[in-house]
Amino acid sequence: MINPIKEASDELREMLMSAVGRLVSEGKIEAVPLPAFNIEIPQDKSHGDFASNIAMAFAKPLKSAPRKIAEMLNEALILEGSSFDRAEIAGPGFINFFLSKRWFSKVVADVCAEKENFGRTDTGAGKKILVEYVSANPTGPMHIGNARGGAIGDCLSSVLDWAGYEVKREFYVNDAGNQIDKFGKSLDLRYCQLCSENGQALMKKFSNDEELCQAIYNDAETFPMPEDVYLGADIIAHAKKFYDENGSSCIDKTEEERRGALVAMALPKNIAKLESDLLKYRIRYDNWFRESSLHNSGAVKEIIELLKKSGHTYEQEGALWFRSTDFGDEKDRVLLRANGVPTYFVPDIAYHYNKLVTRGFDKAIDILGADHHGYIPRMKGAMQALGIDPNRLEMLIMQMVRLVKDGETYKLSKRSGKAVTLETLLDEVPIDAARYFFNLREANSQFEFDLDLAIEQSSKNPVYYVQYAHARICSIIRNLEAEGHSLEILPADKLDVLETSEERELIRYIASLPNTVDMAAKDYDPAKITKYTQELAALFHKFYDKCRIKDAEEPLLKARLCLCQAAKTALKNTLDMLKIDCPEKM
Numbered sequence: 001m002i003n004p005i006k007e008a009s010d011e012l013r014e015m016l017m018s019a020v021g022r023l024v025s026e027g028k029i030e031a032v033p034l035p036a037f038n039i040e041i042p043q044d045k046s047h048g049d050f051a052s053n054i055a056m057a058f059a060k061p062l063k064s065a066p067r068k069i070a071e072m073l074n075e076a077l078i079l080e081g082s083s084f085d086r087a088e089i090a091g092p093g094f095i096n097f098f099l100s101k102r103w104f105s106k107v108v109a110d111v112c113a114e115k116e117n118f119g120r121t122d123t124g125a126g127k128k129i130l131v132e133y134v135s136a137n138p139t140g141p142m143h144i145g146n147a148r149g150g151a152i153g154d155c156l157s158s159v160l161d162w163a164g165y166e167v168k169r170e171f172y173v174n175d176a177g178n179q180i181d182k183f184g185k186s187l188d189l190r191y192c193q194l195c196s197e198n199g200q201a202l203m204k205k206f207s208n209d210e211e212l213c214q215a216i217y218n219d220a221e222t223f224p225m226p227e228d229v230y231l232g233a234d235i236i237a238h239a240k241k242f243y244d245e246n247g248s249s250c251i252d253k254t255e256e257e258r259r260g261a262l263v264a265m266a267l268p269k270n271i272a273k274l275e276s277d278l279l280k281y282r283i284r285y286d287n288w289f290r291e292s293s294l295h296n297s298g299a300v301k302e303i304i305e306l307l308k309k310s311g312h313t314y315e316q317e318g319a320l321w322f323r324s325t326d327f328g329d330e331k332d333r334v335l336l337r338a339n340g341v342p343t344y345f346v347p348d349i350a351y352h353y354n355k356l357v358t359r360g361f362d363k364a365i366d367i368l369g370a371d372h373h374g375y376i377p378r379m380k381g382a383m384q385a386l387g388i389d390p391n392r393l394e395m396l397i398m399q400m401v402r403l404v405k406d407g408e409t410y411k412l413s414k415r416s417g418k419a420v421t422l423e424t425l426l427d428e429v430p431i432d433a434a435r436y437f438f439n440l441r442e443a444n445s446q447f448e449f450d451l452d453l454a455i456e457q458s459s460k461n462p463v464y465y466v467q468y469a470h471a472r473i474c475s476i477i478r479n480l481e482a483e484g485h486s487l488e489i490l491p492a493d494k495l496d497v498l499e500t501s502e503e504r505e506l507i508r509y510i511a512s513l514p515n516t517v518d519m520a521a522k523d524y525d526p527a528k529i530t531k532y533t534q535e536l537a538a539l540f541h542k543f544y545d546k547c548r549i550k551d552a553e554e555p556l557l558k559a560r561l562c563l564c565q566a567a568k569t570a571l572k573n574t575l576d577m578l579k580i581d582c583p584e585k586m
Contacts, residue, residue, distance in 0.1 A: 001120050003514035004107045008083045009039050009050065012097060015084075016054050019076035028072060032061040048088065048096030049508065055093040066093025104504055105495035107511045108559075111566040112489045119513040119573045123521065124165030130355050131157045133367035134278065135172040138270045139183040140232050142277060142422040144401050145369055148447065150422070151438035152398060153367040154283045155526035158577045163521035168286045168361075171278075172351060173271060176292045177344055180267070184259030186229040187266055190216075190239035191258065193223045195248040213237050238266040277422050281431060282579040294350045299358075300342055303350040303386075304335060310385040327381025327390075330374065349382045356388050365394045365524065367443065373397060396524055398443040405451040429454040432580045436463035439526045439578065462534055466571065467583055469537035473568040474584040476549065480561060483550075487561050497556045498563055502543040506563065509539050510570045517577075526578070533574045540567045 016037075023029045037057040039050055055070035062069060070093040077087060085100040111118050133153025136142045142150075154169070161167045174180075193199045193216065206212035213236040216223050225231055242250075242265055250258050275288070294300050304320070307313050312323045318338035322345070325332055334343050355364040368375065372395070380390035403410040403420060410420070425434060433454035440462065441447050459465045477487055498507065513532065520528035549560045572582045 001117065001122055001514070002110045002114055003121055003518075004103070004110070004511035005041070005515045006518075008099065008103065011083055012039055012050055012052070015077060015079075015082060016052060016073065018078070019073050020054075020058075022076045023072055028076075029058075029062055029064075029069070032058075035061060042096070045505070047090060047094075049099040050084075050097040051090075052095050052097070053093075055095060059093070069093065070095050099508075101496050101499060102492060104498060104507045105492040107507050108495050108498065108562050108566045109490065109492040111510060111569055112562055115569060116573060116576075118569055119517055119577070120162050120164070121514050121518055122164040123518050124160065124163045126164065126166050127362040128168070128360065129160055129165045129363045129365060130168050130170055130359070130361040131160070131365045131367070132170045132172055132355075133157075134283070135174070136274060137179055138173055138175060138267060138274060139179055139186075139230055140234055140270070142274065144403060144420050144422070144425060144449075145398070147281070147422045147425050147434060148401050148438045149367045149369070149398050150278060150281055150283050151435045152396075152443050152526060155435070155439050155529070155578050156365070156367075156396075156524055158579070159517060159520045159526050159529060162517045162577055165521070169284070170287045170289055171274075171285045173288055173290045175267060175271075175290050176295055176347070180263060182229060183267070184263045186225075186231075186235045187239055187242070187262035188255060188259045189225060189229060190223075190236050191242055191262060192251065194239055194243045195251045198222050209237065209240055213240065238262070238269070241265070241269075277426075280426060281422065282435065289351070289354075291347050291351070294347045294354070299350040299354060300347050303346060303353060304342070306353075306386055307335065307349070307382070310387075312385040322378075322382065322385070324378040324381045327377060327384055329377040329381055333378055345378070345382075348379065349386075352379060352383060352393060353386060353388070356383070356392055357386075361392075363392050363394060365396065367396050367398055370397060370399050394524065396443050399446045401438075402446070402448045403451060404448055410451060432467070433461070433463050435578060436466075436530060436580055439530045442523075442525045442527045462530070463580065466533045466537045466575065467581070468586050469540050470568060470571045470575065471583050471586040472544070473540065473564050473571070476544070476564055477561065477568075478584075480550065480557075485557060485561065487565060488558055489565070490558060490562050494555070495559045495562060497559045500547055502539075502546045503560075503563060506536075506539045506543045506567060509536055510566055513570050513574065529574055529577060533571060533578075536567065536570055536574075540564075540571075543567075 017034070020029070020034065024031045035057040037052060037054040039052050042048055042051050055073060056066040058064075058069050059066040067089065070089045074087055074089060074095060079085060079087065083100055083103040084097050086098050088096045088098075090096050131153055134142065134146050134150045136146045157167050157169050194203065199216075202212060202215060206215060213233045216236050217231075217233045239262070242262055245265075246261075250261060253261075271288075278285070307322060308320075312326055313335065314321050314323060319334050320336035322333045322335050333345055335346050336342055352364060355361050376395045376397075379395070380393055383393055384390045428451055437449055437454055438447070453461055455461075457464055459468070481487065498504070516528055516532045520526055543563070547560060549557055549564070552560060575582045
């Protein structure tokens with residue numbers, strides 16, 4: 001694995017420390033503890049490829065002017081044989097460093113040699129990370145927030161994998177508790193309506209199930225539903241499926257029996273639909289973890305006992321409370337209701353305990369909706385109460401999405417009149433656009449998804465712009481090969497002819513991919529990868545417009561073809577990371 005930027009930075013740090021050592025051994029400066037100093041990449045490339053404030057950091061301990069210290073360090077530096085060919089002193093004592101021609105040549109050669117592995121790092125050192133995302137309620141279809149969470153979680157998982165972590169993707173299936181009770185009640189009410197006189201009449205009128213379900217959904221007066229149930233047309237469709245299989249034979253059974261039978265039929269279908277929709281979205285999980293397994297295994301009861309032993313619980317009015325205010329929460333939380341039934345909080349604690357203790361992941365990452373801010377302190381507090389470092393649990397808050405079409409907010413789907421689902425979104429826009437657009441901004445930022453832009457085939461569409469750059473490179477290489485100029489991966493010494501500002505700017509940016517991967521992994525922000533692809537595409541177009549390839553002399557032509565291949569490698573690897581198609585023709 002190569003990381004040209006990090007390697008050059010590390011080399012520069014060693015060179016500076018060696019220069020300090022020489023100055024001390026020669027008696028030119030006093031031997032003082034080495035102060036912390038920075039090595040940065042200047043925004044303005046006229047200030048060099050790297051810059052350091054080491055002279056300013058030494059000013060106080062050496063009781064000397066930074067500029068004077070910078071001059072001494074500059075004299076003591078040995079650049080020969082390094083990645084740098086010169087250093088300049090600027091301002092009050094900054095030292096600016098300029099990379100050598102050979103560094104740029106070596107980057108192109110190394111990237112071409114690394115191929116599909118370029119961009120990977122070993123920063124994660126194989127530490128185990130579990131990323132849990134989407135985890136949509138299995139009682140209904142996935143909505144637009146799940147679509148954003150899926151894209152962010154899946155791409156973040158890829159970024160962490162590229163940064164050297166051992167990553168597992170997980171979906172937490174809430175197949176127990178209040179929402180399943182509510183699901184059963186909703187199904188039962190709709191089934192009873194179908195068995196009623198009005199329901200029977202409507203079934204005779206509509207032979208098409210979709211039309212029947214829509215008619216029942218729209219006629220709330222004839223087929224009323226209470227507020228504490230699920231009202232989607234999908235509930236009616238499940239009830240109709242159950243009726244088709246059982247007729248009205250279940251109407252005389254107890255409510256509990258009917259609900260149990262309805263849930264047993266409908267829930268597996270919903271979970272299977274979640275999985276198929278997510279696979280269409282290019283999301284494949286390593287594990288589907290069921291909440292019911294925590295209840296069945298006794299893990300929920302075990303967590304209650306462990307929390308009691310921690311000394312952070314108390315009883316009040318027959319209920320068991322967790323003193324989450326001990327850990328920064330705004331109020332204490334109920335664990336066990338007075339009737340002995342656990343709140344949803346208990347299996348959630350058991351689930352995270354399972355991740356970090358039972359299965360031994362070094363870190364667990366949750367992608368959560370915007371309404372989960374208050375969830376973070378109480379869950380981290382529960383981990384701390386159980387003796388687990390709360391920093392091992394990372395919770396990313398994802399803000400809401402605003403869909404825009406024809407310049408206006410787009411809220412309704414065509415079929416049901418309800419919120420847009422993942423399925424309907426993917427009917428509207430390409431999968432590439434959906435995954436890319438949802439990663440254009442960091443998770444905790446509001447996001448406006450322009451449906452018109454997502455399908456537009458122009459440079460205004462960011463994913464089309466990046467894909468076009470990849471296709472353009474493929475076309476350049478293909479056309480030149482047809483003219484007898486075959487692509488050859490040249491050694492570094494044959495690439496020294498790449499010395500224009502456009503070539504060097506492109507090479508420098510290609511080289512930054514491993515660093516970008518590490519920063520995206522560190523900040524849990526895959527948006528850094530989409531930004532990288534856009535900037536890389538722009539720099540390639542700029543290079544190609546300014547630096548002719550076809551008309552160049554043979555040595556330069558071959559070197560520029562190699563640079564095209566390096567740019568293609570970096571683009572393809574980043575798009576592969578995001579699971580975005582890399583077309584060779586457009």
